[in-house]
Amino acid sequence: MLGVVRQKMLGQSLPKIRPVVSVLRSYSSAAKQMTVRDALNSALDEEMSADPKVFLMGEEVGEYQGAYKISKGLLEKYGPERVRDTPITEAGFAGIGVGAAYYGLKPVVEFMTFNFSMQAIDHIINSAAKSNYMSAGQMSVPIVFRGPNGAAAGVGAQHSQCYAAWYASCPGLKVLTPYSSEDARGLLKAAIRDPDPVVFLENELLYGESFPVSDEVLDSSFCLPIGKAKIERVGRDVTITAFSRMVGHALKAAEILEKDGIDAEVINLRSIRPLDRSTINASVRKTNRLITVEEGFPQHGVGAEICASVVEESFAYLDAPVERIAGADIPMPYAANLERIAVPQVEDIVRAAKRACYRSVPLAAAA
C-alpha cells in the first residue's frame, strides 16, 4: 500500500515529498507505536508467562532491570528463580544454559553485548550448535542467546563488533537480526519457541526507536517465521538487502534515490541463517541489480555470502556487478567523526545504487 502512495507522490513537487518521509516511520493515529525495547520486553513477558520452562539468565537482568532495560519489570513478575542475575561468567552461564536446555528447559541467555559472547563462544558453537548433530537427534538445545550486537555510539573497538557473519557461518545455529518492533516481537517469540539454538542479534541504537505496530503484532501468539526475509519497500530498479539498523539507512537511501527516479527495492533480511536466498534471488531477477549493506567487517561478511549466492543462482539476470557495502576494515575508532565514517552511511548506499544503475562515475566511495 505504501508503494502505491509513493508512486502517486512521484509526480508532485519536491516539498511535498517531505510528508511521505514521516508517513513511512509513524502514522498519526492509525496504528500504535511501540519501541523496540518494549517489543522485546513484551515478547519475553508473554513467552515467560505462557511457558514456565522459559527463564532468563544474564548479567544485570534482574535487579538492575536489564543493562539496557529490556527485562524491565520481569524480576518483580516472575521472581529470582526465573530471572537470574549471574556473576560475570559468560562461559559458565552460557554452558549452564546449554545444560539446562538439554533437559528441556528453555533458557534465554542474555549477553550484555555480543562482544562478550566471545568468552562463551565455545559453548554457543561446540555444545549448543553441534549437539543435535553429534548425538544424532537425542539432544536438541532450545536455547536463545540474545543481546545487542554491532556498533553503538562511541564505545570503542572492543564493544562495537558485529557478529552476524561469525555465527551465521556455523551449521546448527539459527541467527536472527530484527529491525523494527514487529520484527523484534515476532522473531523473539519464534526464537524462544524454536527447538534449536538461536542467536538473536539486537542493536542498541534501535532499542529506543518507535515503529508502528498493528493489532496482529500485539497479539500474544504472534510469531514470525524464521528464515523468511521481508520486503520492506517494493521497487523495480535495484535490490538493496540489509539487516538490523542498516534497514533504516537503506530505506532512507531509497527515498533519496526516488528523487532521482531510481525505484529501489529494500529487503529486510530478518534471518541471516537460514538466509532467505529465494526471496533475494527473486528480487534480483526482477530488478537485475544488487547492493548488500551491512555494518560488520567486509571480509567474509554477510554481503559476501549474498553476492556469491546471487552470482551462483541468478547470474544471467544481472545487469551490473553486485556490490557490497560494509563497515570499514578496521577496528572501530573512538573519535566521533571517525566512527561515523567507519560504518555505512546513507550517502554510501545512495552512491552505490547509482553506480549499479550506471548513473554516476564509478569512483570508490571515499571516506
Next chain:
Amino acid sequence: MASAFSAAKFSAQPFPLNHTSTTSHDSSIVFAKPTSLFLGSTRKLRLTSSSKFNLSRRSGTVDAVSDVVKQKKSKSSPSLLITKEEGLELYEDLVLGRAFEDMCAQMYYRGKMFGFVHLYNGQEAVSTGFIKLLKQQDSVVSTYRDHVHALSKGVPARAVMSELFGKTTGCCRGQGGSMHMFSREHNVLGGFAFIGEGIPIATGAAFTSKYKREVLKEADCDHVTLAFFGDGTCNNGQFFECLNMAALWKLPIVFVVENNLWAIGMSHLRATSDPQIYKKGPAFGMPGIHVDGMDVLKVREVAKEAIGRARRGEGPTLVECETYRFRGHSLADPDELRDPAEKAHYAARDPITALKKYLIENSLASEAELKTIEKKIDEVVEDAVEFADESPVPARSQLLENVFADPKGFGIGPDGRYRCEDPKFTEGTAHV
C-alpha cells in the same frame, strides 16, 4: 551429627615422607561441615611436610598394597562395606570397563577404530564407585575419556562399540565418535572434547533439576548430576566459574576430579600452583574431599555421602580421586614422559585386583564366581565387537540429518506444531 562425614570415622594423620608403616589408614578425608559458613577443615592429608614435590612420583601418600584389607584389619568393627550382590555388581562393572578398553586398543591397532581414542584403564574404580550409586534419571557428564562412564551408566556395550566403529547402530548413529557419547535414555551427556566444557553443562543439568523441583513444582525431582573431569581441567576458568555458581545456587551436583597426575605430557605438579585440588572446594563454599581413587570401596563410601548431600538439597561437593591411567593419554600417545617406577607403583594398586582380594578374603565370593563373571564379560565384549563389525555404515542420506531439530526453520506455531507443516501458512508477515 546427621552427616556421615564425621571426623571420627576416618583418621587423618600426617605422613612422613616415604613411610612404610602400615598401621594408619590412608583414605584421609578433608571436608568442611556443610553447616558452617567458613569452610575447609584443617585436617589435611599432608603429602609431604615441605612444599616441594618429587616430580616423577607421588611420595608418602599410600602404600602399594590395597589399603582396604589393612583398614579392615585395623578397624574393630566387623561390618563389611558391601554385600555380596553389591560386590559382584561392582566387580562386573570394573571388569567390563577394563575388558572393553583393552578391546578398544586391539581394534584400534587393527584399524577398525580411528581418530582420537582415550582409554580409561586404571581409573575404573572412580567410574564404578560413583556411577553405580545413581538412578537412571541422574545424569553423568564426562570428557573425551568417556567410554567407561557410558558403560557404567548402562549404555549397552554394543552401542558404544558400534559408535566407536562409526556404524549407524552406535549410540549416536556414528555421528559422535569416541569423544561424544550421548544417550538420552541413560542420561549420559557426553562426551566433550574440550576440557572444562562439560562442567558448565553438568551445572546446567543440576540447575534444571533444582528448577524442576522449585519452579515447576515437581516435588519429587531430586536428580543428581555427576561431572567427571581431570586434573588439567582444574586450572581452567570454567571450572572455577562453575564451582562458584553451583555453591551460590546450591545445585545438586558432585564435581569428581579424576586426578591421574598427567594432562597428556604435562605433569599436574608442573602445571598447578597448589596441586591439592580438594582445597579449592572450601574456597568456594563447598566441601572438598580427597579419596584414594584406586580403591572402589573407598570411592563408593565418599560417593554415597556426596550424592546423598546433593539429593537432600545441601549443595555441591568437590571430590578429588587420586587415580592413574595405565595407558597413555590416547592411543596415539607414546607415553614417554612418565617414570616407569611410577607406573609400576600404581599398577600394583590395580582396582580390580584389590576388589578381588577383598571379596575373596571376606568370603563374599569365590574364585570360581569371579572367573564366571570375567568369562561373561569377555563374551559381552566379543559380542559387542561382532555386532559392531556386522553393523552397516551410515547411509549417505544421514549426512545432512539432525543438524536442526526444526530444519525448515519456520519455528513452532501457537498450536505447538511446526509452522512449515501448516498448509495455511503464508508469508506470515504482518502488514503495517
